[in-house]
Amino acid sequence: MKRQLPLAIIFLCGAFTLFQYFIPHEQSEYLYEFVALDWPPIIGVFALMLGIFSLIRVSWGKIRRKSENWPYAIVTLIGLAGMIATGLPGIGDHNAPAVRWQFNYIVYPVSATMFSILSFFIASAAYRAFRARSFLATVLLVSAVIVMIRFFPLGPLTDPVGTTADWVLNVPNLAAKRAIVIGVGLGIVATALKIVLGIERSYMGRD
Amino acid sequence: MPHTPTPPYTSPARLLALGMVVLAMLWATLTLAQTPGDTAATVAVETAPAPQPPLPATGIRAYDAPNDGGHAITVEWTASGDDGQGRNNVVMYRVLRTPALRGPISPDSVPPGDPSYRLFDSRAYGTAAWRFIENQWDTLADVPMGSTRYENRGGKQRASNDFLPDHIEFRYKVLTINDAGGIAESEVSAPASASGQYLHTGKLLHIGIPVVIFLALVLYFINAAKSGRELYIRPLAGINAVDEAIGRATEMNRPILYVLGLGAADEIATIASLTILSRVTKKVAEHRTELLVPCYDAVVMSIAQETVKQAYLDAGRPDEYKDDIVYFVTQEQFAYVAAVNGTMLRRQTATNFYLGVFFAESLILAETGSIAGSIQISGTDRTTQIPFFVVACDYTLIGEELFAASAYLSREPKLLGTLKAQDYAKAIFLGVLIAGCVGAALQWQWIARTFHLSF
């Protein structure tokens, strides 16, 4: 029963979603939009509580055991408590000055900094990856350089380079992407079918 | 100064003047009593010749829009003889609608004080509003020249302004307007009403049938595999490296990091990643290596906890499982990246798996792992992130390889069977694509029509 019930629920939900897709009638849409789609937020809210509980437990465990770099766990817990406390109705809300302050002066700059690290990593990765080791690697290298220099003011070469870069982006690049997307689409359908039909159950920890 | 008496009102001059005033007023009253449109027309006739109307749109027909949830009527017509041909001066068509009254009309639907028209009693049909006026033509839309079709898709809510009730008949007509402002009116269509359908024939043809074919292929190859038929599948370097990567972590006595990505639990890539996590965990449990699974999504965390717990149990090492293996970090993209990067650098993870849905953080994670000297195996269905993983990781599962990985790792016949079915489905796709290309080159319209998506 413990094994069959989840599989039955998965089959029923999967079959409902599949058949609903082919029924355009208003009642079917209503069922999908107002009944089936109401579940994720409800599950999400309860799962978020589990998530917060997990974060507290893991951080507290680090502090208690004085494991490596345990003071960071204190910062995590202070951040968590501070944001929740200042955002709680009655104490503050999502527009309270304290919440805005934490967003403006902590979350925003730290997030922007993390994202901007990407440009340094792109430079370093490009340096290591674009080597003319073979014919195909050379094609990749030349294409990358053309796409990168398309914004440069190159005098009489600006237009031909721009046209070539557009061609590279819109023809070979898109052709390869579409091929991957078709493969991904089939893979998604196959995986979804395997799950709905109970062929693939390892995500439940079982074969 | 003597008082001058006012002339008597009955003097002949006064009577003549009064008569002229009365006549003038009578003329003015009669003129103004005409409708404003008529007045304008009269003035226009006097000042400039009326613009010559174009040839009208013909063959107007209205019918229930197919394959929808109702509340929509499609109107079609044959283009005016002056649209793209003839005088070629049509600029647009204006679509108008009026209710075709067949249902009951309530006596109290007559607005007080105005007997010239009656309101259509939509309450008789269970709707709330009084909205459709008999013999009043409502302008619905202007559509550009060259159009021969308009879909009158109304609101579904009864309280909405553009509510279009199902099962109530309407008539339509189309005005053809040319660049000189000339207007030609079409015939009025036969009445049509909207209704919802219980089967979308377009989706059935283009999606339902392919899904059934695919399902048949899957079942066929599962049976073939079960009956012992040898199914060849191309080896994948990324999958073959899983054992080696886990072995390396065990030898170095350093942990393995498994990142499920930033996808929610309803994304197939996340589910595929969870299936791989299950198989990786079993091997990890057998080797008694430490595993770390920091999570971005709380729902995914809950599922991953169950998956890992069960995998430890199945591997015969339930005592090795700890609640701290799978843990929640945060649902903020770059805060999550910072936390995972910190874990990689502090714990010096020997092997990193990045499998699932990834966004801009892919390269930041993979480069940091590369700096930490970890073996890295990645896989995602996000085409934008694949190049970043290819550059910075040792092995990358590209697109569908991520979905196939579970079958590769388990080597179970039923899972391998679905992989084989996928290959055949791809061959069919390829055939259709080639047919489409050839058909387009040779202008075989029927191919385009057959595969034209009607939704």
Place this chain on the structure above:
Amino acid sequence: MNFFEKMFAIDRRWVYLTLFVAVVVSLLLDFSIPVPISKEARNIYNYIEGLNAGDAIHLALDYDPSVSAELDPMTLSVLKQCFTKDIKVIITALHQFGPALAAERIDTAVARHAALTGEKKINGVDFVYLGYKPYPVLIILGMGQNYRIPFPRDYYGVSLDSLPMMANIRNYSDVKAVINISGTSATDWWISYGNGRYGVPLAIGVTGVMATEYYPYLQTDQIFGLLGGLKGAAEYEMLVNTPGPAVEGMKVQIVAHAIIILFIVIGNVGFFAMRRSEKRKA
């Protein structure tokens, strides 16, 4: 290690340092880069220019501060164009870290418009800011039925029914287009549900990294315009005739690209020199 071997294997920290110095120097130097306008950007501009005063569009700002350098100029430029043309704007922010950011950008656009024209755009009359609700798919679907389903009240807690601008706006059929400026996968949902399910004309502005993923949708007319990264933002700034941080940032982008190309060249010179010396040894 000889010179060529060094060229072949430069420590990544040198790459980081060079890039950092180049970026800082290019910000300090005074020079300008021409910004040619792409068809994808011009399509969005022309579409909004073609609307009548009083028409409404929906501006979906689905991004957080990490990508605001690329996307803020798009937001401000589109708002400027709409305010100048007297086009009503419905604004949503479907990223959990986006709502406060979006509110501030709206305030900035209103203040700039007031400084430029002396006209104060009024919340509820000229624009409506609905704010944030979780689960973007559900919100996009809900707004397709009626804006009041997910957002009975606006960001400031005022009932939508009491806002004059919303009197005749019920759902996507009452707006002329959705312009989605996004750093998240919400763009996918706008394409699948906003355009796919409800048929609303859609244009997008996304980060440079995301841009290539959405070109196919341009070809299939699922979106009518695309602004990609800082370049797209700079193009729009030029279109609305307000060169700002994005146009300024193009200097940095071009210098950064030049540095990356330089390192690629150095790496290849080192690679060929190494290969030649290895062949000689062999």
